[in-house]
Amino acid sequence: MPEPGSYQPVSEQDFLEKHSELVFNLAFRLTGNRSDAEDLAQDALIRALRALPGFRGDSQLSTWVYRITVNAWKNRVRAEKSRGFWKTISFGAFGNDKDEDAPEFEPAGKDAPLDTDLEKEGTAAVVQKALLQLDADDRAIVVLREIEERSYGEIGAALGLAEGTVKSRLFRARAKLKILLDKVSA
Amino acid sequence: MNDDTREKLSAYLDGALSDADRLAVEVEISRSEEVRLEFEALRAVSAAVKGLPKEKLPDGFMARLDARRFRDGSKPAQPYFILPPSYRPLAFALSSAIVALVVWDKNHVPSDALEPKIGWASQKVAVKNAAEAPSSIDVSGQLSALDAGGAGGGAPKDESFDGLARKDDVRPKGADSASTFGKHLNAPGKPVEIAEEPAPAFSRTPSAAPAAPAPASEGTLADNGAVSARSEEERSAINERLYKSFEAEKKRMGIARILEPESESDDKKLSAGGREMMALQASPEAARLGRASIVSSVRGSAGAKAKREGAPVLKALALRSADALYTAWAAAGLPGAPPTINFPEQMAIFLAGPQGSGIVSVQHRRKFIVVLYKDAGFEDSSARVHSVPFSAKPVVVKLAE
Numbered sequence: 001m002p003e004p005g006s007y008q009p010v011s012e013q014d015f016l017e018k019h020s021e022l023v024f025n026l027a028f029r030l031t032g033n034r035s036d037a038e039d040l041a042q043d044a045l046i047r048a049l050r051a052l053p054g055f056r057g058d059s060q061l062s063t064w065v066y067r068i069t070v071n072a073w074k075n076r077v078r079a080e081k082s083r084g085f086w087k088t089i090s091f092g093a094f095g096n097d098k099d100e101d102a103p104e105f106e107p108a109g110k111d112a113p114l115d116t117d118l119e120k121e122g123t124a125a126v127v128q129k130a131l132l133q134l135d136a137d138d139r140a141i142v143v144l145r146e147i148e149e150r151s152y153g154e155i156g157a158a159l160g161l162a163e164g165t166v167k168s169r170l171f172r173a174r175a176k177l178k179i180l181l182d183k184v185s186a
Numbered sequence: 187m188n189d190d191t192r193e194k195l196s197a198y199l200d201g202a203l204s205d206a207d208r209l210a211v212e213v214e215i216s217r218s219e220e221v222r223l224e225f226e227a228l229r230a231v232s233a234a235v236k237g238l239p240k241e242k243l244p245d246g247f248m249a250r251l252d253a254r255r256f257r258d259g260s261k262p263a264q265p266y267f268i269l270p271p272s273y274r275p276l277a278f279a280l281s282s283a284i285v286a287l288v289v290w291d292k293n294h295v296p297s298d299a300l301e302p303k304i305g306w307a308s309q310k311v312a313v314k315n316a317a318e319a320p321s322s323i324d325v326s327g328q329l330s331a332l333d334a335g336g337a338g339g340g341a342p343k344d345e346s347f348d349g350l351a352r353k354d355d356v357r358p359k360g361a362d363s364a365s366t367f368g369k370h371l372n373a374p375g376k377p378v379e380i381a382e383e384p385a386p387a388f389s390r391t392p393s394a395a396p397a398a399p400a401p402a403s404e405g406t407l408a409d410n411g412a413v414s415a416r417s418e419e420e421r422s423a424i425n426e427r428l429y430k431s432f433e434a435e436k437k438r439m440g441i442a443r444i445l446e447p448e449s450e451s452d453d454k455k456l457s458a459g460g461r462e463m464m465a466l467q468a469s470p471e472a473a474r475l476g477r478a479s480i481v482s483s484v485r486g487s488a489g490a491k492a493k494r495e496g497a498p499v500l501k502a503l504a505l506r507s508a509d510a511l512y513t514a515w516a517a518a519g520l521p522g523a524p525p526t527i528n529f530p531e532q533m534a535i536f537l538a539g540p541q542g543s544g545i546v547s548v549q550h551r552r553k554f555i556v557v558l559y560k561d562a563g564f565e566d567s568s569a570r571v572h573s574v575p576f577s578a579k580p581v582v583v584k585l586a587e
């Protein structure tokens with residue numbers, strides 16, 4: 001937590017340079033595809049820029065931006081759920097539904113060299129799909145903790161949850177992810 | 187292993203336990219194979235998620251963000267378009283003042299424009315709307331002056347407007363006018379005195395216009411609500427307005443169509459009602475018929491069909507005096523005398539149509555009096571006349587089904 005009054009306002013340009021990629025990454029992990037991620041990231045950044053003049057440094061700027069991004073995403077999820085168009089939930093348990101932005105699995109030919117990058121890409125896609133099976137809050141907690149390496153306190157601040165809640169929900173999310181990944185491995 | 191232990195393993199993985207809890211968990215992991223495997227599994231999950239690659243910003247992301255911000259209005263193209271926000275009330279006030287000035291200027295008549303100029307025997311007239319307009323504008327003197335000043339006065343000019351104007355301005359007392367002719371010049375109210383001898387309509391003899399003489403050089407006017415034409419431009423403007431009004435009136439009454447029939451079907455139409463109507467209007471007795479409630483409409487699908495097929499298009503007059511009825515009857519060349527109508531409680535609907543045409547019935551609608559006619563089958567000419575209670579409603583003529 002920054003010291004009260006220690007916050008130095010940043011220009012829009014600096015803000016965008018520092019946080020655009022961070023917001024886009026978070027958006028990508030939350031939505032699971034780049035086009036939705038871009039839309040969400042732009043939405044979040046626009047909201048953040050509008051609110052930036054009112055930011056007084058009560059939390060870290062990045063935590064504040066995470067909160068805006070996660071809230072924007074949760075609003076979308078709610079709206080899409082209510083319309084029945086929540087595409088991200090339509091995968092099924094690693095089902096056959098294809099997302100155009102998701103990496104494709106292609107069988108390697110016999111003479112294809114072992115490609116560790118390709119292997120990594122395949123693993124990443126599996127993990128990403130598993131991640132998308134989590135509900136909105138759990139997914140956000142996992143992403144903020146594992147990818148953005150935020151503390152329980154920061155995650156709680158970003159999501160409006162108590163630290164204890166973050167701790168227990170993170171544990172449950174990991175357990176669920178383990179089950180999902182085990183299914184794929186099997 | 188219970189959930190509490192598992193939760194502690196998760197927190198241990200994140201380094202979020204107190205020293206005491208951390209030591210306890212470490213002891214459990216070293217002692218229990220099950221706990222150790224569980225911890226390894228959690229760590230593998232965490233590592234898998236941590237291993238997800240960082241995504242780079244898509245190409246053009248910032249440009250699209252800028253465009254979207256601009257579109258959403260959250261980022262102006264320029265810091266200020268013209269003025270900073272604090273100046274916007276001032277800008278609003280200035281624009282309002284400009285609008286008010288333009289409106290005022292459009293409606294404002296400069297006082298000196300209405301003042302008679304020295305040496306001009308003109309009269310100040312300010313006409314803002316039809317209600318304020320003088321009952322008539324007599325430009326005959328002006329026209330006479332122009333004619334007199336023309337090329338020897340021998341060559342015939344355009345149609346004599348004075349005669350036409352007089353004919354059209356004549357309105358029987360109490361009659362409602364359905365015409366728009368000269369509406370911008372003639373207001374309801376004071377009728378124009380007409381000459382004892384009605385001027386022949388469509389006269390091409392300018393000298394036939396009995397008008398108050400006026401000095402030719404000034405183009406002065408008659409006394410009765412006259413407007414002073416103070417310049418060549420004004421005289422031209424008045425002439426043009428009169429001519430346009432006349433043309434519009436001719437068109438409205440169907441006269442323009444029937445002047446020169448070029449085909450048999452045209453002639454059929456003319457002979458049906460238009461020619462008779464024209465004859466009535468061109469008659470020296472036209473003044474006694476009045477211009478009120480001249481109807482030239484044919485409505486309804488049957489009427490439209492009749493028009494398409496070249497069927498006669500009939501017209502009717504609403505006549506409000508016995509005199510007018512006799513005049514119309516005679517002008518139409520009908521034999522004998524018209525039926526008796528109880529004027530003024532009643533009025534006569536007179537159908538101007540071919541031989542054999544007649545009125546089937548007259549309906550009083552909310553807004554109209556509808557005259558249903560047939561263009562054949564009536565031997566008795568009195569079928570051309572129908573008495574109805576006096577009404578100021580417009581009359582619509584329809585072909586009976």
